[in-house]
Amino acid sequence: MADESLFDFLHMEIVSHIYREQQSSKEEMDHKDRAVCVSVLESMGFRVGQGLIERLTRDSPSFKDELDVMKFVCKDFWTKVFKRQIDNLRTNHQGTYVLQDNTFSLLTQLSNGKQYLDQAPKYLAFSCGIVRGALSNLGLDSVVTAEVSVMPSCEC
Amino acid sequence: MADESLFDFLHMEIVSHIYREQQSSKEEMDHKDRAVCVSVLESMGFRVGQGLIERLTRDSPSFKDELDVMKFVCKDFWTKVFKRQIDNLRTNHQGTYVLQDNTFSLLTQLSNGKQYLDQAPKYLAFSCGIVRGALSNLGLDSVVTAEVSVMPSCEC
Numbered sequence: 001m002a003d004e005s006l007f008d009f010l011h012m013e014i015v016s017h018i019y020r021e022q023q024s025s026k027e028e029m030d031h032k033d034r035a036v037c038v039s040v041l042e043s044m045g046f047r048v049g050q051g052l053i054e055r056l057t058r059d060s061p062s063f064k065d066e067l068d069v070m071k072f073v074c075k076d077f078w079t080k081v082f083k084r085q086i087d088n089l090r091t092n093h094q095g096t097y098v099l100q101d102n103t104f105s106l107l108t109q110l111s112n113g114k115q116y117l118d119q120a121p122k123y124l125a126f127s128c129g130i131v132r133g134a135l136s137n138l139g140l141d142s143v144v145t146a147e148v149s150v151m152p153s154c155e156c
Numbered sequence: 157m158a159d160e161s162l163f164d165f166l167h168m169e170i171v172s173h174i175y176r177e178q179q180s181s182k183e184e185m186d187h188k189d190r191a192v193c194v195s196v197l198e199s200m201g202f203r204v205g206q207g208l209i210e211r212l213t214r215d216s217p218s219f220k221d222e223l224d225v226m227k228f229v230c231k232d233f234w235t236k237v238f239k240r241q242i243d244n245l246r247t248n249h250q251g252t253y254v255l256q257d258n259t260f261s262l263l264t265q266l267s268n269g270k271q272y273l274d275q276a277p278k279y280l281a282f283s284c285g286i287v288r289g290a291l292s293n294l295g296l297d298s299v300v301t302a303e304v305s306v307m308p309s310c311e312c
Contacts, residue, residue, distance in 0.1 A: 005211055006237055007163050009204040014170055017200065021177065044173065048165040055161055081162055 011106060015041065015122050038125040045129020046136070053134035056080060069138050070097050077134055082106075082127075099131075104154035120148040167262060171197065171278050194281040201285020202292070209290035212236060225294050226253050233290055238262075238283075255287075260310035276304040 018040050022033050029037075056077060063069045074086035078101070088100040106123050110116050124146040132144040147155045174196050178189050185193075212233060219225045230242035234257070244256040262279050266272050280302040288300040303311045 005208055006204070007166065009207045010163065010166055010170070010200075013200045013204055014166070014173075017196070018173075040173070044166075044169045048162070048169055051165045052161055 008106065008109065011123075011126060012109070014044070014126070019122065034121075038121060041122070041125035042129035042132070045126040045131075046133035047129075048126075049130035049133025049135075050137045051133075052081065052130070053077065053137045057138070063138065066095070066140065067091065069135070069140060070099075072138075073131065073134060074099055081130060098155055100155045107148065107154060117148060120154075121146075124148070124154065164262065164265065167279075167282060168265070170200070170282070175278065190277075194277060197278070197281035198285035198288070201282040201287075202289035203285075204282075205286035205289025205291075206293045207289075208237065208286070209233065209293045213294070219294065222251070222296065223247070225291070225296060226255075228294075229287065229290060230255055237286060254311055256311045263304070263310060273304060276310075277302075280304070280310065 018037050019029075022037050023029050057072075060072070063072065070089060070091070074089050078084065078086050078099075082101065082105045084101070084103065084105070086099045087102045088098075090098040090100070104127075106127060107120065110119065110123070128144040128146050132142055135142045135144070149155075174193050175185075178193050179185050213228075216228070219228065226245060226247070230245050234240065234242050234255075238257065238261045240257070240259065240261070242255045243258045244254075246254040246256070260283075262283060263276065266275065266279070284300040284302050288298055291298045291300070305311075
């Protein structure tokens, strides 16, 4: 529906705006330019994630451990932000968590399969930031990265 | 709720990003710099508005006249984007329309009253673009401006 599209469209505009402004002075973007764009998007996401989790957890009881926090992120947080729950949560019980979303909403507008796989990182940076921001406000410092092997599924 | 906040937070991030990048090389922004920022935000909104209205009108019958289009924008479109209907629509029947929203969602985060009135334009540019984009895709070329006399109400 259109209210979800609002965020999707706005997100696409930001991605293209940030890539365009970085590229404006050059003919082609190198690895470093792309890293700057990803980092700008990621830090935008970080602040949005912080804001969102603050509202979402206003009436929640405190969490009993890290896993409890991760479950909340996979279920409640993911549903609010990306309109669905995480499909699969795995952990090595040593602080590494893998969240798998098989139909990641920000990738569904891209062609399925492997054709545009190299374009995926720019559409994931903001979301990684959102997750890192949310975890940070819940007291967990983290490194969040995303991997896509086949669109529109995503692991982070 | 958080799903609305997602758009609000993202919108705030974009506004501050665009103002920051414009200001980066200077000590203070002049009138021209501010106009550039407003124009960047407005054209982002334009494209988002085009995308949204395309989805929203997919199953709608065609509109019989300009007023019919404006009513759709005030009711269905406004509700989808800003979560409420327009409070008041006035027209001079010569192509000028005034839409009044007494609790405009993108201004409710700012302090009520007149204290931050000078900050309002930057939070309205994107929305003006959204409306202009929507109207443009419905076949109406328009000029959309916004006015705020007391927060959080807005006329455009």
